[in-house]
Amino acid sequence: xxxxxxxxxxxxxxxxxxxxxxxxxxxxxxxxxxxxxxxxxxxxxxxxxxxxxxxxxxxxxxxxxxxxxxxxxxxxxxxxxxxxxxxxxxxxxxxxxxxxxxxxxxxxxxxxx
Amino acid sequence: xxxxxxxxxxxxxxxxxxxxxxxxxxxxxxxxxxxxxxxxxxxxxxxxxxxxxxxxxxxxxxxxxxxxxxxxxxxxxxxxxxxxxxxxxxxxxxxxxxxxxxxxxxxxxxxxxxxxxx
Numbered sequence: 001x002x003x004x005x006x007x008x009x010x011x012x013x014x015x016x017x018x019x020x021x022x023x024x025x026x027x028x029x030x031x032x033x034x035x036x037x038x039x040x041x042x043x044x045x046x047x048x049x050x051x052x053x054x055x056x057x058x059x060x061x062x063x064x065x066x067x068x069x070x071x072x073x074x075x076x077x078x079x080x081x082x083x084x085x086x087x088x089x090x091x092x093x094x095x096x097x098x099x100x101x102x103x104x105x106x107x108x109x110x111x112x113x
Numbered sequence: 114x115x116x117x118x119x120x121x122x123x124x125x126x127x128x129x130x131x132x133x134x135x136x137x138x139x140x141x142x143x144x145x146x147x148x149x150x151x152x153x154x155x156x157x158x159x160x161x162x163x164x165x166x167x168x169x170x171x172x173x174x175x176x177x178x179x180x181x182x183x184x185x186x187x188x189x190x191x192x193x194x195x196x197x198x199x200x201x202x203x204x205x206x207x208x209x210x211x212x213x214x215x216x217x218x219x220x221x222x223x224x225x226x227x228x229x230x231x
Contacts, residue, residue, distance in 0.1 A: 004155075034219060043117075043203055043222035044156075090155060100171055101146070101220070103156040 002027040002105035004093050012110045013081045021076040021107045023091030032094040033074040034067055034101075036088045044090065050074060061085070081111045116138045117223035119204050125229045126194055134189045134226050136204030143209035145187040146171070146220065147179065149200040156203065162187055163209065193231040202226045 013019045016055045025031055032051055036044040048059025055067045065076045074091060091104040117138045126132055138145065146161040148171075154218040158171030176198055178190040180211040187206075191198060 006155075009153075036222075041225075043224050044205075044220075045222070048221035049219055092156075100158055100161060100169075102158070102172070103148075105153055105155040 002093055002102045004091050004102050006054075006089075006091055006104040006107045008107050009105075010108045010110065012112060015083055015111050015113050016028045016080050019078050019081040019085070019109065019111070021089050021091075021109060023074045023076065023104060025072055025074065025091070025093045027102075030087050031072075031074075033065075033067065034092040034094070035059065035063070035074075035076050036092060038090065038106075039087050047076070047089075081109075081112045083113050085109060086111045115221070117204055117206055117221050119202075119223040119226050121226060122224065123227050125231065127231055128195055130166075131192050132191050132194060132228075133206075134191075134202060136187045136189065136223060136227070137185050138187075138204075138206040138221070139185065140206060140221065141184065142206035142221075143184070144220075145181070145204065145206045147177070147187070147189045148203045148205065149173065149198075150225075151200050159189070159202075188192060194228075196230050198228065199230050200228060202228060 005024045018092050023046050034049045035047040038044045047063050050057045050067045058064045063078050088106050090106050092100050120135045123182040143164045148156040148157050157173045159177050160179040162168045203225050204223040207218040207220045
């Protein structure tokens, strides 16, 4: 069965510093990987996805993620954090071409001014 | 405006009283899905639908029903709600995930429905 782990419940980073939110996955076959962000009292918003091709994927709001097949990881990164990036971040995996999705437990990012 | 809408946004009910949470999308998407969000557990998929009259169980389908009679609507039905179904529920939609070409589409999420069952 497929699964997604986000090993950190909370990540704190100072504004202007680089940030990383970690995600590891377990899935049979080729993974399709996603990052979503949830702001308070809102639904989830899509940030970026990896389907195939370059291991470094660029997405919305300056975020990027690196797919590492050998480490089964898909960490979310941003070179310079903003206070407005503070939110709950979810990693998700689809084991086939998107028929069902498994989400990680979420990581709360706090960017401190 | 392209969007997924859910109603109601907030609902407090009692054990055993049947309820329906509606979900509608205006993007002509084939794929629709229901999730529940619980602290520390992330989102767990309840049911999904690949197209009209085609539904399938997700990871936590027990106690829920769905129907897909029209492309735009995908209601979630709790026939006999119980307190362990207290949660935040999200509906989502996307173009058909098996559209071909190795494409997998991101999902568009509704604003959520906070359900409390006492």
